[in-house]
Amino acid sequence: MEIRKHFEYNPILDLTVAQIGINKWNWTSIENEDEVLAKEIMKKNKFDVLPITESDGKTNKYYSTRTWGDYNQLNLNKIEKTKTIYYRTSLADLIQKFNEEEEHYFFLANNKDVLGLVSFVNLNCFAVYNYLFQIIADIEQSVAVKLKEHINEDEIIKSFSESQDSHLLNIISEFQNSRKHNVDSNIFEHMYLQTIGITINKFLNHLPKNLKSLNKFSKKFSPEGTYGEVRNKVMHPVRPILSDRTSIGKINELLSDYHIIKETLNIKP
Structure with missing residues (x-):
């Protein structure tokens, strides 16, 4: 042992x-x-x-x-x-x-x-950056896993391919390129934080009732949203992440949402 x-x-x-x-x-x-x-x-x-x-x-x-x-x-x-x-x-x-x-x-x-x-x-120390990175990573991964359980991959590929959104088209390009090189991957493995928010919103009707409440967080996944802003700061630890009441408020919002999201994901349909 x-x-x-x-x-x-x-x-x-x-x-x-x-x-x-x-x-x-x-x-x-x-x-x-x-x-x-x-x-x-x-x-x-x-x-x-x-x-x-x-x-x-x-x-x-x-x-x-x-x-x-x-x-x-x-x-x-x-x-x-x-x-x-x-x-x-x-x-x-x-x-x-x-x-x-x-x-x-x-x-x-x-x-x-x-x-x-x-x-x-003191909030700009490495321990806080690392903690927030784990929170963001856990949200990204756990939500993606749950979406994969309920949304058909082919439907996502079709929807993204027909989109005018350059971000979604880049996702499809990366996915197709990996397939050309015989990499065994699925569309969810090519998603970013931003993509997950878009997917929740686009395929809301595919989700069971208990997961539909995730849509209220979907805009926060974007680069301009709360999660996107925190992620960008965390990825550049030489910059102060917490310095005033505005930044404190955003981190408070993220941590509060995190517990709600995790509780939602753990509810069985």
Whole structure:
């Protein structure tokens, strides 16, 4: 059994704030209430929050900018309960909290101590990019598999071939080219995120009643749709993916839809 487990792949889509935030053992902090020093450190490092670590190692206060990105005026704050979240909170719940509340940072805590800090800037880490990529990939693959169960391949090929949509015509061209080279593939293997949204809409009448609700998400699969926009950002990790409330809102929408889509796909007709 010890050897066998190395041949098994069981991915779990799970990411917590502790894994993406900065912990108190690694963060930059100051030991005293020194506003001059705080301004210097925060301006140099572009910090909007600077914890104050007391002699006993605990953190109860911090400096923050009054205006995000302006280091000329600071506030000295006590860490209130409303400014903290449990350090094992999921990324999805953090995104939802950021989306619903006028905050761009939270301290991470257990039932007695402050253990770290998470802010907008931490959301641009590799772990978040990787997590979102898995979400997008799972939506693309799982929906395609379900469509394949209910839609005849020949009908899709006919419909795409007669379309004026250059995207669909390119899909057909790629598919036909693979057949010429004796590659054993089906039309679904040549689909992109965008194609899946189009297919849902075009062949809605072919789907059983419980899957028809997928059509309300079909426009979001397009390059201009929520899923398409997130996918494009995820594929270019040197660019910030989460930087303001608009981008936070789009990620929140994706993660919320993801759970609904997965629940829909698991309902048997």
